[in-house]
Amino acid sequence: MNHPTPIETPPREPGRDAAFQKNLRASIQVFIALLALLVANVAVSYAGLGRSQHIAVALLISTLQAVLAAGVLMHLKSEKRIIRVVLVFTGVFFAGLMVLTMGSFANEVTASHVH
Amino acid sequence: MEIPYGVQERPDTGLWNAKLGMWLFLASEVMLFGGLFASYATLRTYAPDWPKGSDFQNIPLGTFNTAVLITSSITMVMGWASLVMGQFGKFRLYMGLTLLLGVLFLGIKATEYRGKFEHYGVTLADGTVVTGHVESQDASRVVLLPDAKGGAAHEPMTLARSQIKRMIVFGPWYNTYLALYFTLTGLHALHLLAGVLVNLYLWGPGSRMWQREPERFTHRVECAGLFWHFVDLVWIFLFPILYLL
Numbered sequence: 001m002n003h004p005t006p007i008e009t010p011p012r013e014p015g016r017d018a019a020f021q022k023n024l025r026a027s028i029q030v031f032i033a034l035l036a037l038l039v040a041n042v043a044v045s046y047a048g049l050g051r052s053q054h055i056a057v058a059l060l061i062s063t064l065q066a067v068l069a070a071g072v073l074m075h076l077k078s079e080k081r082i083i084r085v086v087l088v089f090t091g092v093f094f095a096g097l098m099v100l101t102m103g104s105f106a107n108e109v110t111a112s113h114v115h
Numbered sequence: 116m117e118i119p120y121g122v123q124e125r126p127d128t129g130l131w132n133a134k135l136g137m138w139l140f141l142a143s144e145v146m147l148f149g150g151l152f153a154s155y156a157t158l159r160t161y162a163p164d165w166p167k168g169s170d171f172q173n174i175p176l177g178t179f180n181t182a183v184l185i186t187s188s189i190t191m192v193m194g195w196a197s198l199v200m201g202q203f204g205k206f207r208l209y210m211g212l213t214l215l216l217g218v219l220f221l222g223i224k225a226t227e228y229r230g231k232f233e234h235y236g237v238t239l240a241d242g243t244v245v246t247g248h249v250e251s252q253d254a255s256r257v258v259l260l261p262d263a264k265g266g267a268a269h270e271p272m273t274l275a276r277s278q279i280k281r282m283i284v285f286g287p288w289y290n291t292y293l294a295l296y297f298t299l300t301g302l303h304a305l306h307l308l309a310g311v312l313v314n315l316y317l318w319g320p321g322s323r324m325w326q327r328e329p330e331r332f333t334h335r336v337e338c339a340g341l342f343w344h345f346v347d348l349v350w351i352f353l354f355p356i357l358y359l360l
Contacts, residue, residue: 024196031189035182038354042178045169045359058355065351073188074344080129083138090142094149101153105161 023075030072037065122331137338141345144306148349151302155295155356166292168358171285173227177358180223181350187216188347191314191340198333203325206336210318213343217311224304231285231293235259237274238281245272246285257282296357303353306346313339 041061049057071077076084120132128135159165168174194209237245237259247261247269256275263269283289287297317336324332 020196020199024192027189027192027196031185034185034188034351038178038181038185041355041359042174045174045355051360055360058359059352062352062355066348069188069344069348069351073192074341082128082130082135086138086142090145094145097146097149098153098156101150102157102160105157 023072023078026072030068033068034065037061037068122328122334131334133334133338134341137341141341144345148302151295151299152352155299158291158295162291166290168356168360171231171293171296172358173230174358176223176227177354180220181354183216183220183223184347184350187213187220188344190216191343195333195336195340198325198329198336201329203322207318207322210314210336214311214314214318217307217314221304221307221311224300228297234285236281236283236285236289237279239274239278240280242280245274247272299353299357303346303349306349310339310343310346314343 041058044054044057044061047054076087118132122131124131190209190212194206194213197203197205197209233248235247235249237247237257239245245259245261247259250258250260250271252258254276256273257279259272259274261269261272285293287294317332317339321335322332324335
């Protein structure tokens with residue numbers, strides 16, 4: 001296979017380069033944090049917590065991991081407003097989906113309701 | 116005719132086309148996985164009994180696989196960053212590592228799947244349930260290597276067919292937990308496979324675009340990266356709910 005000849009991208013402004021390097025360092029820090037939180041999640045599963053406490057802690061750790069990954073690795077924290085708006089709507093619909101699905105079981109139809 | 120805003124940002128949104136398109140696609144993916152997560156939550160909440168993930172899964176292997184996927188996310192970022200800095204050679208190195216880690220994840224997942232299909236739950240005539248690997252079997256008997264429980268030594272058990280009431284492999288039909296496990300991890304693995312194929316294209320023949328349109332190629336890698344991170348993000352939730360809880 002012929003490998004393309006490396007070429008330089010257009011020159012970037014110095015201020016933007018500094019911000020870029022800062023973001024890159026943040027990505028590496030997030031990588032280390034994600035691994036540490038993974039270890040924490042596994043450790044919690046051996047800590048002997050009650051089932052509901054364990055579910056709450058495990059999901060909290062996972063949510064923290066997701067926020068770090070989305071915010072830094074996917075650059076959401078510095079992303080344009082329209083994308084954040086789209087994601088807010090997505091979150092609302094996601095929450096609705098969860099509540100409606102689970103709520104449908106809370107309203108069981110029993111024989112006494114049938115006319 | 117050239118399609119506008121392929122590389123340049125639109126003045127009103129501040130985005131180039133593909134990035135907006137990718138985020139809208141990811142929003143639809145959230146709803147796809149959201150439906151399955153809602154099914155999981157509902158089935159688990161209203162089940163009279165639910166197994167622990169560790170009854171069916173190898174936790175150290177699952178943890179290692181999660182670390183593999185997290186590592187692939189940072190190599191993906193480094194690949195994209197290399198392009199932004201104009202270092203095409205480093206891009207190929209990091210993208211190559213991302214591909215290897217993605218394939219390693221799928222390989223480990225395939226090993227886990229194979230293990231499930233060699234594992235049986237055997238209900239004896241007296242109602243006792245024994246789980247383990249079948250070492251050998253014929254028309255009259257089954258030799259089962261039971262799972263170790265609490266560090267106890269496990270010797271092979273020879274069971275007469277007449278003693279066995281029910282014998283089912285750990286497939287999706289074994290119980291609701293395994294049905295959800297195979298559905299969720301199967302869909303996730305398909306996404307990862309799609310990501311590997313896209314990355315392979317960008318690492319190989321697709322990288323020729325770097326010579327002609329470096330900025331557009333960098334954007335393509337950024338979009339592939341967004342998808343890759345999303346797949347990683349889904350796994351960050353799948354791992355605890357299927358392995359740890």
